[in-house]
Amino acid sequence: MPKHSATLPVTSKDLDPEERQALLHNADDDAEDIASFESTESQPRSSTRRRITITAAAFIALLITGTLARTVLFSGFSPLKDPVSLLGLPSNGTEAFKRTVLIVSIDGLRADYLDRGLTPHLLALSKKGLRAKSMKPIFPTLTFPNHWALMTGLHAESHGIVANNFWDPVEKVEFHYNQISSAWNPAFWLGEPMWETAEKAGIVTANLMWPGPPKTTSGASSTYFIPWKNKVPLKVKLDQVLQWIDLPFEKRPQLIMAYEPSLDQAGHWKGPNSKLVNDTLVKVDKFAKDLHDSLAARNLTDIVDIVFVSDHGMTDTSHPTQVFINEILGYDGLKAIEHEDGWPSVGLRFHSGANTTKHLNALLEASYENPERFAVYTHETMPERYHFANHDRIAPIYVVPKIGYVLTTNPDGDDPMSKGNHGYDNEERSMQAMFVAHGPFSTDVKAQHQNRALSSRATTGWHSTADDTYVMETFQNVEIYNLVMKLLGISHYAANNNGTTGFWDQYL
Numbered sequence: 361m362p363k364h365s366a367t368l369p370v371t372s373k374d375l376d377p378e379e380r381q382a383l384l385h386n387a388d389d390d391a392e393d394i395a396s397f398e399s400t401e402s403q404p405r406s407s408t409r410r411r412i413t414i415t416a417a418a419f420i421a422l423l424i425t426g427t428l429a430r431t432v433l434f435s436g437f438s439p440l441k442d443p444v445s446l447l448g449l450p451s452n453g454t455e456a457f458k459r460t461v462l463i464v465s466i467d468g469l470r471a472d473y474l475d476r477g478l479t480p481h482l483l484a485l486s487k488k489g490l491r492a493k494s495m496k497p498i499f500p501t502l503t504f505p506n507h508w509a510l511m512t513g514l515h516a517e518s519h520g521i522v523a524n525n526f527w528d529p530v531e532k533v534e535f536h537y538n539q540i541s542s543a544w545n546p547a548f549w550l551g552e553p554m555w556e557t558a559e560k561a562g563i564v565t566a567n568l569m570w571p572g573p574p575k576t577t578s579g580a581s582s583t584y585f586i587p588w589k590n591k592v593p594l595k596v597k598l599d600q601v602l603q604w605i606d607l608p609f610e611k612r613p614q615l616i617m618a619y620e621p622s623l624d625q626a627g628h629w630k631g632p633n634s635k636l637v638n639d640t641l642v643k644v645d646k647f648a649k650d651l652h653d654s655l656a657a658r659n660l661t662d663i664v665d666i667v668f669v670s671d672h673g674m675t676d677t678s679h680p681t682q683v684f685i686n687e688i689l690g691y692d693g694l695k696a697i698e699h700e701d702g703w704p705s706v707g708l709r710f711h712s713g714a715n716t717t718k719h720l721n722a723l724l725e726a727s728y729e730n731p732e733r734f735a736v737y738t739h740e741t742m743p744e745r746y747h748f749a750n751h752d753r754i755a756p757i758y759v760v761p762k763i764g765y766v767l768t769t770n771p772d773g774d775d776p777m778s779k780g781n782h783g784y785d786n787e788e789r790s791m792q793a794m795f796v797a798h799g800p801f802s803t804d805v806k807a808q809h810q811n812r813a814l815s816s817r818a819t820t821g822w823h824s825t826a827d828d829t830y831v832m833e834t835f836q837n838v839e840i841y842n843l844v845m846k847l848l849g850i851s852h853y854a855a856n857n858n859g860t861t862g863f864w865d866q867y868l
């Protein structure tokens with residue numbers, strides 16, 4: 361619901377539903393619901409034909425060199441029946457597979473949820489593979505900015521999704537994640553997502569509800585795309601992923617992205633320490649086990665890399681201290697607000713005729729008096745580590761509450777907040793996301809680690825715990841794009857991004 365009014369959220373109805381209750385209401389009850397899960401499976405595009413052509417051309421070239429001709433002559437083997445085995449591709453024993461990456465986002469899985477003793481299967485995967493202490497989300501620590509950062513390797517000021525809802529002053533249009541007119545408008549989504557890069561490299565990709573648009577401005581799309589729908593059981597998602605994995609060689613995706621929101625919804629509704637979060641965590645963990653077991657049954661654990669990530673954490677907001685913006689700005693100041701972006705960190709744009717300097721000073725004075733409550737930034741004073749200043753879509757004034765505080769105009773003190781929330785400083789412990797990986801990539805990393813340990817060389821960034829889990833130091837989620845590029849062997853196709861050059865070289 362775009363907010364053009366001059367008031368900050370007052371009632372639960374006014375607040376952004378995603379930020380209050382995750383994606384609970386955004387699809388099932390929404391007239392603008394994106395098309396249904398069942399009816400939207402797309403067909404492979406012409407890229408498949410392109411690949412077939414390329415493969416055929418490669419074989420003609422091999423035949424010309426005589427290498428393949430000799431192989432065929434002396435083995436009696438027909439290259440047309442099973443050409444891929446001659447290219448040295450890995451096999452699960454019965455079929456050739458290309459190296460495959462499956463990236464799964466469990467929305468709102470706070471890094472330290474994994475220490476609750478409720479996720480034995482995710483931890484078992486991390487023991488075979490690896491995990492990070494945590495993965496640092498971009499600022500603001502919201503779902504859509506972070507899912508697009510994971511896809512593009514870009515900070516919000518570069519990828520343009522600066523909040524779940526925001527005003528674009530150039531186009532003079534509001535973005536809202538829950539309105540298909542903006543959520544699927546490619547013009548909002550800057551940068552190149554990993555599925556676009558992969559498609560450029562001739563790779564078949566599949567997108568199961570990952571937050572973001574089906575197409576970018578260049579017209580690129582994933583080969584398969586299943587749009588967001590609420591409350592789709594994990595079993596259905598598992599079956600869809602496996603259906604893709606079981607496709608014939610030429611149609612099978614090599615990059616699969618999948619999204620699950622239930623844990624975030626539970627965290628918003630009942631809080632991060634609730635039984636509902638713990639129960640949902642157990643279900644998510646079971647999904648991780650089922651996914652791994654299904655790949656193991658296909659003898660694919662040495663071929664498919666599974667990367668589990670989340671977008672941000674969750675903090676308890678059941679008893680927040682309220683900061684009354686109306687008391688700080690006064691009636692005139694409140695009325696002068698033209699646009700508010702985001703929540704709980706709020707971007708403010710005042711009417712062109714308003715005394716913005718006066719209103720900004722009022723906010724600054726209030727934050728100086730109580731620096732433990734909230735901070736006020738302009739583009740000039742925004743902390744550099746947020747990478748959140750250099751874009752027109754970022755409101756000129758941003759009010760960023762500290763953990764434990766919320767911005768409100770509610771004079772009654774009647775708490776309209778959900779019991780859990782995120783969107784705070786991305787260095788806060790409770791905002792940290794998770795990273796667990798298993799597959800050939802993680803096995804290689806582990807072997808390297810052991811070799812380094814044996815040779816007594818420095819193992820910077822690593823430490824092994826008593827239970828033999830290899831734990832990476834916390835890293836930023838903008839590194840994920842380059843990881844997937846590297847795993848797919850298409851780094852030379854990678855778009856410019858905010859990942860650290862060479863970051864994965866020490867591991868891969």
Ligand SMILES: [Zn+2]
Nearest residue numbers: 467468503671
């Ligand atoms: Zn989220």
